[in-house]
Amino acid sequence: MGVPRRSGVGRGVLAIAAGALIGLGLIFFTHREDLRRTDRRIEIAVNGVPIRLARDLQLPTHGFTLQIVFTPPPDPARRPALVVELREERTGKTLEIQDDLIYRDGYATFAVPEALGVREGLIAVRARATFADGTSAEDWRRLRIRGFFGGPPIGARQITHFDFGVDRDGDGRPDFERDLEAMGLGEAGRPELAHDLASRVAERALARVLRAYDASDDPNRTGLPRDPVAVRFQLGASERMADRPYTTRICVGGRDPAQPGSVGHVRFDARNARRSSDECMGKQTAGLFPAELAIYREAALYREVLGPFDPAIGGVPFGRDDAERPAGDAAAPGPRAEELARAIEVVGDVLGTLMAHEAAHTLGLVPPGRPAFGLFGGTVGEEYAHAVGPDGETSPAPSLMDRGRSLSFEALAGAGEAGELRFRPLEYAYLRDRVVLQSDARNPYPDPPEAPLE
Numbered sequence: 001m002g003v004p005r006r007s008g009v010g011r012g013v014l015a016i017a018a019g020a021l022i023g024l025g026l027i028f029f030t031h032r033e034d035l036r037r038t039d040r041r042i043e044i045a046v047n048g049v050p051i052r053l054a055r056d057l058q059l060p061t062h063g064f065t066l067q068i069v070f071t072p073p074p075d076p077a078r079r080p081a082l083v084v085e086l087r088e089e090r091t092g093k094t095l096e097i098q099d100d101l102i103y104r105d106g107y108a109t110f111a112v113p114e115a116l117g118v119r120e121g122l123i124a125v126r127a128r129a130t131f132a133d134g135t136s137a138e139d140w141r142r143l144r145i146r147g148f149f150g151g152p153p154i155g156a157r158q159i160t161h162f163d164f165g166v167d168r169d170g171d172g173r174p175d176f177e178r179d180l181e182a183m184g185l186g187e188a189g190r191p192e193l194a195h196d197l198a199s200r201v202a203e204r205a206l207a208r209v210l211r212a213y214d215a216s217d218d219p220n221r222t223g224l225p226r227d228p229v230a231v232r233f234q235l236g237a238s239e240r241m242a243d244r245p246y247t248t249r250i251c252v253g254g255r256d257p258a259q260p261g262s263v264g265h266v267r268f269d270a271r272n273a274r275r276s277s278d279e280c281m282g283k284q285t286a287g288l289f290p291a292e293l294a295i296y297r298e299a300a301l302y303r304e305v306l307g308p309f310d311p312a313i314g315g316v317p318f319g320r321d322d323a324e325r326p327a328g329d330a331a332a333p334g335p336r337a338e339e340l341a342r343a344i345e346v347v348g349d350v351l352g353t354l355m356a357h358e359a360a361h362t363l364g365l366v367p368p369g370r371p372a373f374g375l376f377g378g379t380v381g382e383e384y385a386h387a388v389g390p391d392g393e394t395s396p397a398p399s400l401m402d403r404g405r406s407l408s409f410e411a412l413a414g415a416g417e418a419g420e421l422r423f424r425p426l427e428y429a430y431l432r433d434r435v436v437l438q439s440d441a442r443n444p445y446p447d448p449p450e451a452p453l454e
């Protein structure tokens, strides 16, 4: 998630806050002795998730992460001595963590390994920091540890196959190539152009999916340089028989006549109960419908990038001029090669963002309701299984699992104010099997609706 730009109102509030802080500074100045004891706080956090959102989380016996957050951030040269203690409430067994904490800017973090031997039940976590001047700060909280009923939802073997070859109309060509031609990326009489462009857009889109599931900024604060989700995303079908029971196929191409204007929908799969599913034809049409990107024709970015090509808004399809060659022909790029490259990038990124979103639905995001049953997914209507805040409102900063229709073409392209859309840390924690969802008859939230999700 990017950092939203501050609004004018926000700046005003900040100015007032700064004024208040200066006032407080003056008061503290006169009570310097008290200040030493009261101004340093530590707080125990879980999975890099804001404490308010992590309150009712249930955690697995290993794999989750603990953070000790310092306010204010300590001087890296004079780090406090920090002891974190885990005590099983049932047995009184105590585990102490001292040497394995990884320090980052303003916090220390620890990924709980299987070898630590945490067991199901309640554990009390206590953290104590002792600073160089002899003062100390403490925090404690209680965590509920549960096992994954039937195994973790993602595990290690899941595969998602984005099938760009689907031919719903049976004309012998992938529907996706026709979709590209409809937006002017290809000329109807020269199928080799759309064929070439299709593979380039697919590669670009896949790269975008991989960025979503291999976050560069450590959303759950593992302290590791990389923390990719253990799902393999591929453009080809699984060839090994052993992989097929773990492969979900999501079709990309064509449209769903039952839901005109939908750029994509698949079935929401709570806790990824179906490792292998077909989000394509069958009983209900599902997948990604790139032809419907036409709904964004009024968007400024769409007009800028596809305006030169899309005949519906006055463009000339790529390839109408015989001199225009397949995009890969570096030796003879032909006219409009740069415009074409930009169109491939933007369409690929938009499609990739939608693919990341739909794939997440097939993996079980966003579980409706509050923890421990859900992860702040919406519970009714179009908000079902989409990101809402703990107060039931859609989160103010756009994120990858926002209701699709609430996202602009610019946001989908990663060109909006929030930058490239991301999973929220809590959603990432689910994808990394770091939270346990309770599944029993007491679940107060409704079952998935019959119709596929947007």
Ligand SMILES: [Ca+2]
Binding pocket: 248, 269, 272, 273, 274, 275, 276, 277, 362, 363, 364
């Ligand atoms: Ca699934």
Ligand SMILES: [Zn+2]
Binding pocket: 357, 361, 386, 402, 403, 404, 453, 454
């Ligand atoms: Zn959705």
